Amino acid sequence: MFTRTILPLMVAASLLTGCGSPTEPASSPSLFVVPAHFPVPLRLGVEALCTPERVALGRALFYDEILSRDYTVSCASCHQQDYAFTQHGHRVSHGVDDRLGTRNSQPLQNLAWQPTFLWDGGINDLDLFPPLPISNPVEMDLSMDSALMRLRQSPRYRALFRAAEGDDSISTSRMLKAFSAFMLTMVSASSPYDEAVVGRTQRTPSQTRGHTLFQQHCASCHTPPLFTDHTFRNTGLMPSDVNDLGRASVTLDPRDAYAFKVPSLRNVEVTGPYGHDGRYRTVREAVAHYRDNVATIPGVDPAVSNGILLRDSDIDDIVEFLRTLTDKSFLTKRELGPP
Amino acid sequence: MKLLFLGAKSVVAVLCLVTILAGCSTDEETTAPPAVDEIGSIRLKIDNVYGTKELALGANFMTAGSETITIETLKYFVSNVRLQRTDGTTYVVPQDASYFLIDEAIPASQRLRLDNVPAGDYAAVTFTIGVDSLRSTMDVTQRTGALDVGGAAAGMYWTWNSGYIFFKMEGEVLAAGTNPKVPFILHIGGFGGLNNPTVNNIRSVTLRLPETARVRAGNTPEVHILADVAKMFALDPVLSLRAKPVIMLAQESVDISRRYASMFSVDHVH
Structure with missing residues (x-):
């Protein structure tokens, strides 16, 4: 009885997914919710961006050392959840070969309300943040094209991109949007x-x-x-x-x-x-x-x-x-x- | 079999005819006024030179200030191309198809082909050296091709102070005394800032064509543009790389963008 009901449902579901255009995966609930006592986010379209699949891709990227030259450092090395995504106890951040930066890593939280990024506000768009730590010689020291190349060669990432975007084409903007999607779900409003x-x-x-x-x-x-x-x-x-x-x-x-x-x-x-x-x-x-x-x-x-x-x-x-x-x-x- | 044999003969004949027609095109097709909705193409060839010489990477050149330099990298963006007709009207190349990164190390990058250009007689070309402020602040999905920060534009983008490097020239300058060679680095950008005004090095040049470029369905003119780097140094006051070998995002960059905007001219159209 169970298998008889579930099978047509599964077929119907796959048919429905198949109807979507390749760049528009089936819509899923957003993982971004505006806290009731918060203002309207500065960034537009966050709900639509933060699909579970895109957030999952961003989360995989955020925690993966594949994006550093020698596979030793991930975003999470300097942005640790227990410390509100800062590097605990470090005056300034440590990158590959234990190279030192000149600034203290900032917490990642409530980024949809933030108009600028970095201590000096040099970046205006969260999407364009990851190329800095990835390519910075004292952080992850990997060129963006090498980073994309590594992802394209990974069956795991091809599957994650396909789930998030409908096909496994891996482009700069898809990678950066996924990073943003995950980071935008870092909402702290329950203290x-x-x-x-x-x-x-x-x-x-x-x-x-x-x-x-x-x-x-x-x-x-x-x-x-x-x-x-x-x-x-x-x-x-x-x-x-x-x-x-x-x-x-x-x-x-x-x-x-x-x-x-x-x-x-x-x-x-x-x-x-x-x-x-x-x-x-x-x-x-x-x-x-x-x-x-x-x-x-x-x-x-x-x-x-x-x-x-x-x-x-x-x-x-x-x-x-x-x-x-x-x-x-x-x-x-x-x-x-x-x- | 028979058909095939005959075919070979006719092919030769057709080829001859095509050659004759092609030979005629520059005279007859291009002088006739273009048909309504007729479209064609135009090519812009940008040739980096140093005075009367080809600009060869790694070769020695003498600047107007008598400094010996070698250039190892020369890259710059050309964008927002517009073509002015002889009647004074303008054709604006659609923006999405109007960003090019010229790289001295990649010959193919120096040949720009603009398709879907309305047939007409063109007398001047205008372009931006760099990337306009609107595109410089656009969503990452709008930054493809030459503007892909994870691709073609990877070395032409400041990640820590979001913005494209419009013009990049690196090399060495032969210095006097005990320190024979000093590296020089010119990374020029700055679109004016998003939240706070800052340096704006978006430069636009208009070049008159010495001959009219007649774009027709069957005629693709090529505009041969020279970028004479020697002019950058010669512009008054003479530029000394020895005095200031590194210029990036700083007020002095405005002087450098003024200089490189002066180096373009059209040599000929064919």
Whole structure:
């Protein structure tokens, strides 16, 4: 009885799939859902992009060392889920041959709401992000055409591309769209902060004080619910020997010297070390920067140039509040881990 | 069998006729006004030269500033081609078919063929050296062919500051003193920026044709364009690679794009 009913269904299903044009695989539910208390995403068409098959392909690519010259490094080497997709404990990122970059890898989360990427905002389109780490000599050090060649020679990837796109043609844009599809599903919106916002949990007295202080001193740049206003600001970090010019290296405008992207503070508890060059080890040190260490260099943002007046206990409370931004389900969600 | 035998004779005859017709075409077919909806093709041959010499990669050349240089890489984008008719009207080549990457190391890349061109008499050609700002910010699915960042354009794209390298010239300059050879690197790009204005090196040149290019269904003219790299150095003030051997995304790049925009001319049309 069972086989009799299921067989015609399977035939019908394969017929239906067969009807679609080769580039339009059968439509499946999207793995991208906008959290109720979030604004409309900046990026358009994310639901349509994030089909389960394309996300599965992107996930395979993200976790695969095949995309590094010597097969030792994957995207996940510097973007580890447990640490909100940062490289835990590393000031700057390590690539092939243990080569060092000059910047601290940033978390990957809520990317559909992000207008620019990198500490200096040099990339405007998430789709065009992966060619940077793949071809960068201090990261994965593999040319894009070699990367595509390796994928084309892999029966596993041919099958994954066929499932995602309807045929096994492997092009730059298909590869990059799959990367984006997976990364766009990295949505963090279920932290205790979010629970409190929707009224499901109560804050502790220290977290409540911290929240008030945060609103007063921090929220104008680290604006909820994304905890960034996506601007570039000079926070008075004394330039190091690397003399990273930050935003000015993109705009060539001297007024942007030493300005870096305001990072989101979601999951900040696990994304240490802090600052574009990872100079602060703990959240507490990073918060204390605004009281103790704002350097007198040209171009420091007026919001912080005179330092922020905080007692030690205020800093404790702010740190307590920031811990409520740790989203355990995001850090452990199976679907975001290795395939 | 018989048919086949006869066939060979007729083939020869037909061939002779074709040759005669082809020989006639430049005189008769092209002087007659084109039919409505008639289309043809035009070829642009871009020849990189150094003064009166062919530009050979690895050869020594002397610049206007008396510096000896060797060029190892010369690549640039040509895009957004337009053809002006003798009556002043313009034919714009459809944008999707209008991006070319000229590479001195790949002779085939220096011959551009434009098909589906309305038949007509053309007096000038305009093109962009580089990639327009709109295409520079387009979705990755619109970046195919010469613009494929994982293919042809792989070495012509800044991954960390999204944008195409419009013009790339690398080589060595012979320096005075103890350090005989210094590598030079010119990577020129910059489409003006998306969120913040930044350098804009999108340059466009219009070249008048010394003879009218008559595009007809049966006539494909070839416009022979010279790109004389020596002119880049000679433009006032004379360029010194010894003084500044590396120029990439920086304000100085605007001077370099001004220079390479001056190096194009049309030698002849045939």
